[in-house]
Amino acid sequence: MNRSRCVAGLALLVSACSMRTNAPLPPIAQAPTAAASSAAAPPRLYVSDPLANAVLVYATNGKMQQPIATIRKGIAGPAGLAIDSAGNLYVANTVGNSVTEYGKNLGSPIERYVTGVVGPVAVAVDDGGELYVANFDSFAQAVVEFAPGGSTPSGVISAPCGCYPIGLTLDASQDLYVAYDNFYSQTVVYEYPYGSTIGTLVNLQLGATRWETPGLAFDRASNLLVSNATLPGMQIFEPGRLRAHHIFGRRGSPRFFAFDSSERNLFVADSQNSAVEVYGYASGKLIKTITGGLQSAYGVAVSPRAPF
Numbered sequence: 574m575n576r577s578r579c580v581a582g583l584a585l586l587v588s589a590c591s592m593r594t595n596a597p598l599p600p601i602a603q604a605p606t607a608a609a610s611s612a613a614a615p616p617r618l619y620v621s622d623p624l625a626n627a628v629l630v631y632a633t634n635g636k637m638q639q640p641i642a643t644i645r646k647g648i649a650g651p652a653g654l655a656i657d658s659a660g661n662l663y664v665a666n667t668v669g670n671s672v673t674e675y676g677k678n679l680g681s682p683i684e685r686y687v688t689g690v691v692g693p694v695a696v697a698v699d700d701g702g703e704l705y706v707a708n709f710d711s712f713a714q715a716v717v718e719f720a721p722g723g724s725t726p727s728g729v730i731s732a733p734c735g736c737y738p739i740g741l742t743l744d745a746s747q748d749l750y751v752a753y754d755n756f757y758s759q760t761v762v763y764e765y766p767y768g769s770t771i772g773t774l775v776n777l778q779l780g781a782t783r784w785e786t787p788g789l790a791f792d793r794a795s796n797l798l799v800s801n802a803t804l805p806g807m808q809i810f811e812p813g814r815l816r817a818h819h820i821f822g823r824r825g826s827p828r829f830f831a832f833d834s835s836e837r838n839l840f841v842a843d844s845q846n847s848a849v850e851v852y853g854y855a856s857g858k859l860i861k862t863i864t865g866g867l868q869s870a871y872g873v874a875v876s877p878r879a880p881f
Contacts, residue, residue: 614677614876616833618840618863619662620849621651621872628654628664629866630679633833633840633875639865647673647682653695653740653829654874657702662874665693665706672696672706689717689726695740695787695829695872699747700881703727707738707751716741716751730770733763740829742789745881750775750789750797758783778816780804788829791881792836792854800827800841807841807852821857822850829872832879842870849873 616633628651630642650668657663661683662675672693674684692710699705702721708714715738718728732738736753739760743749749765751772760779763772779786781803788800797810799817805826808817825843832839832854839852847870849863 614660617876618831618849619654619656619872619874619876620842620863620867620870621654621664622867622869623650623652623667623871624868626650628662631863631865633838636861637865638863642679643866644675644679646680647671647675647685652693652872653707654831654872655696655698656874656876656878657698658700658878660876662876663696663698663704665696665872667692667694667709672704684724686719686724688724689714689729695738697741697743697749699743701747703747705741705743705749707741709737709739712737715753716749728768728770730765730772733772733774734761736761739785740787740789742791743881744791745795747881752786752789754785758785760784760786762786762789776815777810779808780817788827788841790830790832792832793880798830798839800830802826802828802844805845807839807857819857822852822859825850828870831873831875833875834877834879836879840873840875842873844869844871846870 618631618633620629628644629640631638649666651664652667653665655663660677664673670690672686673682676683691708693706694709695707697705704719706717712732714729715732716730717726720727736755738751739754740752747767751763752760754760762775764775765772784803786799786801790798795812799808801808806820806823809819811818826845828842828844830841839854841850843850847867851860
């Protein structure tokens with residue numbers, strides 16, 4: 574790993590590079606039985622655990638949750654996660670320079686993306702199945718895009734500044750938003766219209782001299798939600814506004830996050846406390862904390878996913 578792994582926001586992935594291979598391994602997820610497959614799959618929460626070099630799977634409901642499955646095949650320093658409209662899981666493997674895709678049985682990867690993938694930290698999939706990968710270790714290929722069914726990039730976005738991408742998301746129009754960290758320890762966000770490689774700076778006022786905001790997502794009302802790991806807190810920006818009108822979850826170090834399909838609940842990976850914090854989105858109040866089985870927490874995804 575190079576200088577980039579010394580950045581505070583990717584400290585967990587430093588440890589992943591020297592992971593403890595002698596520790597006992599949790600079980601690999603098993604394929605469901607035919608009877609189970611015939612029923613609609615219950616909602617699932619996926620959490621990337623770089624220290625365990627695994628993705629842990631939980632039921633979204635309940636108390637004192639423990640993992641119901643663990644994914645290890647194809648995993649190498651997992652960071653950001655994404656779910657597509659079919660319920661497939663995508664994992665950015667920062668150490669492995671790959672993105673692995675898993676079907677609902679969560680066994681071995683059904684697809685592996687490696688061409689043009691260099692230190693990936695975040696992934697997103699649009700409604701049409703286009704895959705976007707944020708490459709932390711490349712300025713020239715800061716974001717690479719894969720068309721549905723493609724194994725080589727169909728598009729490449731270069732970093733617009735002396736900066737490296739740490740997160741990305743899509744809005745309801747399928748426009749791409751990329752969070753870049755610059756050399757001043759500040760995150761800047763650029764918007765890319767669908768199909769364009771030229772972005773426009775979104776001058777969000779994030780409230781500090783230095784800040785890191787890896788997580789981005791839009792809700793149904795087109796508010797932009799940002800996880801500010803430095804503040805810390807979850808900041809909500811109304812459409813067209815550059816200052817947050819509401820902040821909640823001011824604890825730990827929030828990284829990536831995901832809504833459930835109803836957008837009633839928000840699942841936030843807190844890398845400082847190695848936990849996933851669950852908030853009522855309307856109230857901003859902490860409902861519960863998930864720590865069972867986790868050595869660390871970085872990326873999260875929920876299936877079925879919330880609409881863009």
